Amino acid sequence: MSKKIEKHPFEHLTDQQLEEFLNYSEIPYTENNAQNIKEKFAAKKLAKPKKSRFNPRVIAIAIAAASILLLTAFTFRDELTLIYQKNFGSETEILLANSDRLDQEVEDQGIRLKAIGSFKDGNTTYFVAQLTDLTGDRLSEDTQISSWQMLNGGNSRVVDYDKTTKTATIITQAIDFGDNIKPGYLLESFTSSKKEFLESYPVNWQEVPQTEAWQKRPANEGLGGGNDPKAMKRLKLKFDELANTYLEPAANPIELGKYAAISALGFKEGLLHLQTKELNTVDSATFISLKNRETGEVVSEIASYGVDAGTHDNETDRPDYYEHIFEIPENALKNYDLFVEGFESQVYQKGQWAIQLQEPQELPAENLPDQMVKIDDQKVQLKNVRLSPISLSFDHVGYLNDCKIELVFKDGTTKELLVEAYEYQQENDYFEWQFGLDELDKFETVESVKINDQELKMK
Numbered sequence: 001m002s003k004k005i006e007k008h009p010f011e012h013l014t015d016q017q018l019e020e021f022l023n024y025s026e027i028p029y030t031e032n033n034a035q036n037i038k039e040k041f042a043a044k045k046l047a048k049p050k051k052s053r054f055n056p057r058v059i060a061i062a063i064a065a066a067s068i069l070l071l072t073a074f075t076f077r078d079e080l081t082l083i084y085q086k087n088f089g090s091e092t093e094i095l096l097a098n099s100d101r102l103d104q105e106v107e108d109q110g111i112r113l114k115a116i117g118s119f120k121d122g123n124t125t126y127f128v129a130q131l132t133d134l135t136g137d138r139l140s141e142d143t144q145i146s147s148w149q150m151l152n153g154g155n156s157r158v159v160d161y162d163k164t165t166k167t168a169t170i171i172t173q174a175i176d177f178g179d180n181i182k183p184g185y186l187l188e189s190f191t192s193s194k195k196e197f198l199e200s201y202p203v204n205w206q207e208v209p210q211t212e213a214w215q216k217r218p219a220n221e222g223l224g225g226g227n228d229p230k231a232m233k234r235l236k237l238k239f240d241e242l243a244n245t246y247l248e249p250a251a252n253p254i255e256l257g258k259y260a261a262i263s264a265l266g267f268k269e270g271l272l273h274l275q276t277k278e279l280n281t282v283d284s285a286t287f288i289s290l291k292n293r294e295t296g297e298v299v300s301e302i303a304s305y306g307v308d309a310g311t312h313d314n315e316t317d318r319p320d321y322y323e324h325i326f327e328i329p330e331n332a333l334k335n336y337d338l339f340v341e342g343f344e345s346q347v348y349q350k351g352q353w354a355i356q357l358q359e360p361q362e363l364p365a366e367n368l369p370d371q372m373v374k375i376d377d378q379k380v381q382l383k384n385v386r387l388s389p390i391s392l393s394f395d396h397v398g399y400l401n402d403c404k405i406e407l408v409f410k411d412g413t414t415k416e417l418l419v420e421a422y423e424y425q426q427e428n429d430y431f432e433w434q435f436g437l438d439e440l441d442k443f444e445t446v447e448s449v450k451i452n453d454q455e456l457k458m459k
Helices: 015-024 031-045 057-088 092-099 230-234 330-335 440-445
Strands: 105-108 112-120 123-133 142-151 154-162 167-175 185-203 214-216 245-247 254-257 260-268 271-278 285-292 298-300 302-306 319-324 336-356 366-368 370-376 378-387 390-398 405-409 414-418 426-432 447-453
Touching: 015 031, 031 185, 057 092, 057 154, 105 336, 123 185, 142 154, 142 336, 185 254, 245 260, 245 271, 245 302, 254 336, 260 336, 260 405, 271 285, 285 366, 330 336
Parallel strands: none
Antiparallel strands: 105 112, 112 123, 123 167, 142 185, 154 167, 185 336, 214 245, 254 260, 260 271, 271 319, 285 298, 285 336, 302 319, 366 378, 370 378, 378 390, 390 426, 405 414, 405 447
C-alpha cells in the first residue's frame, strides 16, 4: 500500500534547499520573467520579519510549482523540436508556432500510444505520437505500422526508436478529401524485428515436371508483381499481355525449404515460367532468381506476377503463388540453382489504440492564381495552386511527365522539387510535393515558382 502524503512535497525542503531549487529551476523564458523572480527573492531577503496572513514558504512553493509547469512546457517544445528537426529539417520555429500540444494516451496489451502534437498543411494533417512497450520488447528500430486509420488515409511511419525507453516515435500524414470525417487516429497493428534470409536451393530440374496447363486470368483478378522495363522493351513484351495467362499450380508443390516451393514450371515463347509458393506473412517479402552453379552468375527475372489460385485468407491480401519469368534457354536450366532472398518480421502485434483529435492549426500558405503552363508542346491548366513552408500543391489538367519544378529565392538560389518523377501521373490529377523544412527560414523570401523554366504568377 502506498504511503499517504500529508504535506505538499516541497514542504519537506529547508529554506536553503528551496531557494537552491528555485535558482536551479529558473528558466530563461523571457528576460522579464527571470528578472521578476530575482527581484522577488531579493525583496524576500531584505524584508524585515513581521506577522503576515501569507506564508512566504507557501508562496515560494507555488513559484516552484509554476516553474515545474514551465519546465513541462519546455520539455514538450524540446521534444517536438527534436522530432521535427530529424524529419523535416533544421528550421522548425514556424512548425512549433502552428502545432497543437496533445496529451491523450491510450493503452492496450501493455503498449501505450501517446499523442504529442499535430498541425495541418492544406488538406494534409500531420500527427505526431509515441508508442511505448510497457511490458516487453515488441518494438524495435525497424517497426512498421501495418494497419491504421485516419481521415482518408496516407502514410504512417516510425521515424525514431529509443531503445532505453522502448519508445517509437510515429509521424502520420493523412489526407482529407472533404468528407467531413472527424480527425482521429486508430492504430490496429504493427510489425517489428525483421529477419533477413538468403538461401540457395540446388534443384534437380529433370525431376520437376513441366506443364502445359495454362489458365487465362479472370477479368476481375488483380495482377500484382512488376517487371524490368528495359528487358520488356528489348523483348517487345507488354506486362498485361504476359500476365494474362499463368500456369496451374500443382496440388503438391515441391518443397525446397522454409522460404520457397516450386508449384509449376513451363516454357512459353522461349521464356521460362517458374511458379513458386512463397512465404506469405504480414510484412514479409521474397525475391527469386537463378544462380549458375559454376560461374556464380545470377540471372534476375524480367517480370513476375501473382497467381490467386489457392490464396489463403489472411491480413496480407497477397496470393500464395507468384510466377517468375526468366530469359533462359531450356537446355541451360540444368546449370542453375534457385536463389531465394528476402525478409520476414518476427513480431506481428494487433490491438486497438484510438485517439480522437481536434481540428489542428494550419500552416500559413500563399494561394497562387490559376494559370497555364506549356509542357512538351501541350498546354497544362493549373488550379488551386498553394505554396506552404513544406509543400507545393495544385490540380492539373494535362500531363506533367518529366517536368522540372523549382522554388526561386530572392537571393538567387533555387531548390529543385522534382525531376523525372511524373511517369505515373494521370492527365487530370492532383499533385502535392512535400519538400521538407530545410528552406523554412527562406520561405518568406520565395520570389517565384518555375515549372519547366516557366515562372508562375505569384499574385
